[in-house]
Amino acid sequence: MSRRLSRRALPLCVLLTGVLTSALTRATPAAHAHADPSRPRAAERGPVLLQESATARLQTDGSLSDVAGLSKSNVWAVGQEDVWEAWQNRGVITHWDGASWSRFGIRNDASSAGHLRSVAIASPREIWAVGEGHDGLPYVVRGDGSAFDRVSVPQLGTGDWLGGASALPGRMVAVGSRDIKPSDPGAKPGDRGTTTLIATATAKGWTAVGGGARGALYGVALAQKGDGWAVGDRGTEPLIMRSTGSTWKPVTVPSVEGGFLRDVYIDGPKKAVAVGGVYHDGGKIGPLILTWNGKRWSRASVPDRHAELYGVTGDGKGHFWVSGFDSEHPSEAFLLRGGASGWRVVRGELSAKPRTIRLQAVTHVGDLTLAVGHVVDTGDRYTDVVERFQPNTSKSAVTNGTSSPPSER
Template sequence: MRATSAAHAHADPSRPRADRPPAALLQQSASARLKADGSLSDVVGLSATDIWAVGQEDVWEAWQNRSVITHWDGSAWTEFGIRNDASGAGHLRSVAAPSPREIWAVGDGHDGLPYVVRGDGSAFDRVSVPQFGSRDWLGGVAAVPGRTVAVGSRGGTPLIATATSAGWTVTEGENDGTLYGVALTRKGDAGWAVGDDGGRPMIMRFDGDTWDPVPAPSVEGGFLRDVAVDGPRKAVAVGGVYHDGGKITPLVLTWNGKRWSRASIPTRYAELYGVTGDGKGHFWASGYDPEHAGQAYLLRGGPSGGWRVVRGKSSPAPRTMRLQAVTHVGDLTLAVGHVVDADERYTDVVERFQPGTPKTVTATPKTQSPPAQR
């Protein structure tokens, strides 16, 4: 576990004005009905009826927890197993889907090695990457047709692993740090990876050939956990800033094609874990607001650069809700994460924000057993 809550790693629980979401958005809270102590770490949507999420069950049992891959088809969540899985994945942190027939996920294996999974929409297999070792850790993955990139760390230095038709290549950064989030342009000819060096934000840029560090605003105590890209002149990275006393303020950095700059956020204290965009200049960031710990918390940004808060419904019972990741497809914004109750029990959560009249959401899961190994 890292010292901070990551977009693709379950957050440690903390202890808990009812604001309504904007009038234009209707909110629904549901669950993928994972087993005891379940948490969803990441989500990606191809359409409103084709959404993939990953995470883990039994989050407190480090050597017994089980990875989760689950799919939303518009009416129910279906869990999928992993074939040729001798050791078992302890935790899947990130998922990417360049097409309905190509889904990638990364995380940890119980064998002490990074865990990489690839699926075709009906079955999933663990992928062997010979270049990985016990010093490696993976936090994020992005994929487009023909290129998959996973990021993390190798013994305290940034790690970037790329898969193409030629196979896997693994490169290390020259300075200390860990990468948690990565995003590619639609063509895969450019991209960004974000993280921190233990004291300040870290950003690396892909120019179609190599990954190189680029200047980021010097924010003492700052860290980045996810990034979304909307063409060569627009990208957003999110995270937080540590302060004395353990308080964290939200951090949003924006790229305008020439430089990264810090955006003004209408929340004093909050943690941001995930960010997504719609390809039209709008972005959504998900996280946790300690002053409204029991409510869903998102930020919504437009092409003009302004950001506003979107909240879910309040709860009569004490609880803490952390939305680890968010995706946007069509007019649907869907965020996933977990709720921690007063007894420190985890329950996975799925929050939907959508214009118009809400439809009834069926959360009854189905289970897809892995086919026999071939």
Template sequence: MSRRLPRRALSLCVLLAAVAGPSLRATAAAHAHADPGRPHADRSTAAGLVQESATARLRTDGSLSDVAGLSASDIWAVGQQDVWEAWQNRSVITHWDGGAWAEASIRNDPSGAGHLRSVAAVSPREIWAVGDGHDGLPYVVRGDGSVFDRVSVPQFGSGDWLGGVAAVQGRAVTVGSRGRKPLIATATAKGWTIAKIKSRSKGALYGVVVTQKGDGWAVGDNESKPLIMRSSGGSWKPVAVPSVEGGYLRDVYLDGPRKAVAVGGVYQGEGRISPLVLEWNGRRWSRAEVPDRQAELYGVTGDGKGHFWISGFDPDRPDEAFLLRGDGRKWKVVRGEASARPRTVRLQAVTHVGDLTLAVGHVVDEQDRYTDVVERFQPGASPSGDATGTGGDGGRAPAEK
């Protein structure tokens, strides 16, 4: 899944402005983490979930932008370190094996990646990620589970921007913008192709999902309203969506031909953003009702059985991890533990594997220091694995409303 701010210059801007949408999604080694103590279970809340706040141990000022899980012991996350260094920030690719996070390297590329925004995992030996290169070109990498190599895409040029990637066996699709127009590029065994989009179309795409059969959805905005494009019969075309002035979409999850969820927000002015959730019922997209009037939504995932999770940020309770949980009929808020110290928690992306819901992002403390954050939510029992604190205040069961 992928994320960035509406309009292109986001890598640093999204983080600095703390409005990370489809242009955000990073990992490892220690710096100033606040230790909240060991997580523990408390099953008395309505949520029925046990929360664990942890870290992938990124270096100085790190943020995770996206996450993709194959199983509870095979999860990939990407992002960046040194977020304050616009031209020297470093990409991060990190892997969870069920017991610890470990970084993977990108070899044979002296220029290097700056900010990786999106990751897709086809299998344990095929992982894709996209973002920015320090050479001014979009950055695409493919890995085999141990190392990654930059993929050359001759069709990309300076000024192109990539926000999201999705992949299935034999095909990867990445989306973004070219100038002020949507950009969709597909890789197959025959090479890369750029989708032909009507010349009058404008805007940018931040999130994408595809199926093995070739169907798919891509979401973003047309600079003033939400934009959704559909892949069918080998071509991408815009579809009708609710007209929401100031609206944008950052991510999309497909749960079969008759169910999909797209998430984003609506700019209200004066820095205020209201949440936007659109649902597909097999015939049309409609706007869903959500509990909070103000919240920034970044990522969405599901279990393939009609249950969904959305990651984001609540400005009214910035120190708490924030998720929405829905069943296709109603959405509820799930919150993490409150902090005794000032901080801002933004969950940029979320994945669901087995009974584990895992969200990633960053925490910003009162000194404007970034720390990567990994939030785990599981029913019933305390999650296993690394429980190093990142700025949360415990691992209790979250509150739900």
């Protein structure tokens, strides 16, 4: 979870409009557990990391879109199965308890969810997910950790779309877009396109405000006292909106022609990181990272000029991790690690078989960095993927002897 593509399309290049259209759940049986994958492998060079490549065992053509964690034994992820079936795909909610993944269905769900794009955790008993329903309406889910229900939001309707969410106890914000209508204030005859949409849930109920800016929002992060950032694009350039209470307003950002943003992480009043990409001639996409220093947003230098960046997280202490895809190394998991000394690339194992791996979101809890997404093989078959990275605290690192370990440069 750019407007130069379809409204519902994330910049994932090869995906169908109905697959990751940043489109598309029938209730699934609760608590279907899976065994823990094999032991991790060790890094050979750079800061020593243990890497483990696994799967949450989604069904046919599955993909995970977002992940959020409270601890190493309490991680939630959402996505979809049957990604090629725009009207039959099924949204997925799954949980990692430190040993296995468990599936959860959705109650109060007459039409079923399609693509669940974003998950947000306010507390262990307040988990939210947003995406798209097969009834043509935005899909909002709330759970208490043991059961999930679809939430009806009367303020949302046809032409509205939600792609990102963030939550604090008692407050959830979901962002997306709203189709421009001839009756909208300021709309001109023949106006087309979208405006930003921000939906907020509190103890007082729901509000849904559109029209803050032309374009769409894909990611949002909340801080305490109502502060927050939301990111997206205007169709041809990045868009960032700021909340300093209950009002969201666009802010000045560096001019980046063809730029778009997909996720944002807040590290404090004087530090935030937003990630995305830049469209270049020929349809190629390069990486884009913007950083906030308490006064202004500026563009950061990125070591890989081919990467597409989708998700960002941090540890609250000035260290950041960014998930994405590197078209020059499509078969290797790709992360960026950032801090005071700049950004460095972390690559996963080199696959012996041709494949394309995209890590669409990332979370960091304790010393665990966990990224999720999908792998596409040469037959265009999707398999969900979970990549885990942890420091290697042992004196000797053990490799499996069959594949290359992760590397950092």
